[in-house]
Amino acid sequence: VQLQASGGGLVQAGGSLRFSCAASRRAFSSGTIGWFRQAPGKEREFVAAISWSGSSTYYGDSAKGRSLISRNNSESPVFLQMNNLKPEDTAVYYCAAGGSLRRPYDYRAYNYWGQGTQVTVSS
Numbered sequence: 001v002q003l004q005a006s007g008g009g010l011v012q013a014g015g016s017l018r019f020s021c022a023a024s025r026r027a028f029s030s031g032t033i034g035w036f037r038q039a040p041g042k043e044r045e046f047v048a049a050i051s052w053s054g055s056s057t058y059y060g061d062s063a064k065g066r067s068l069i070s071r072n073n074s075e076s077p078v079f080l081q082m083n084n085l086k087p088e089d090t091a092v093y094y095c096a097a098g099g100s101l102r103r104p105y106d107y108r109a110y111n112y113w114g115q116g117t118q119v120t121v122s123s
Contacts (some may be wrong), residue, residue, distance in 0.1 A: 001024055001111075002024070002110045003114035004023065004115075005019065007080075007117060008117030009091075009120075011119070013123050014084055014085065015085050015086065015087055017119060019035065019077060019079065020078070021114060022078045028071075031052055031099045031101060033051040033096070033097045033118070034046065034049035034099050035047040035096075037092065041109070042091070044107050046060065046104075047060050048060075048080055049050035049099060049105070050069045050078055054073070058104040066082065067083070089119060090119060091119060094114055095114040096114070097110065098112050
């Protein structure tokens with residue numbers, strides 16, 4: 001199973017980015033699909049997740065109020081829209097699949113990982 005993450009880049013503070021995570025149907029057919037990020041010297045941090053059905057969404061503290069995770073249907077990629085980006089959002093962003101519906105924020109529960117996409121927010 002391969003996950004394809006895209007959407008990172010260089011953006012000014014206050015700007016927005018839209019991430020996309022695509023994978024085989026098998027990877028998105030159970031559990032949760034999530035986004036995590038990791039900045040140099042820091043632990044991996046939960047950003048957001050969505051249940052495989054799309055019916056439930058979950059957000060980390062850093063993403064609440066300025067992010068939206070979504071998918072159109074069971075065949076579609078998962079999208080993460082992040083607005084009002086800040087320099088502290090600078091990190092490598094990873095999508096992951098096969099996570100736990102009980103612990104969508106726990107990166108250790110995810111079975112599949114994408115390659116990561118770099119986000120740099122300039123002040």
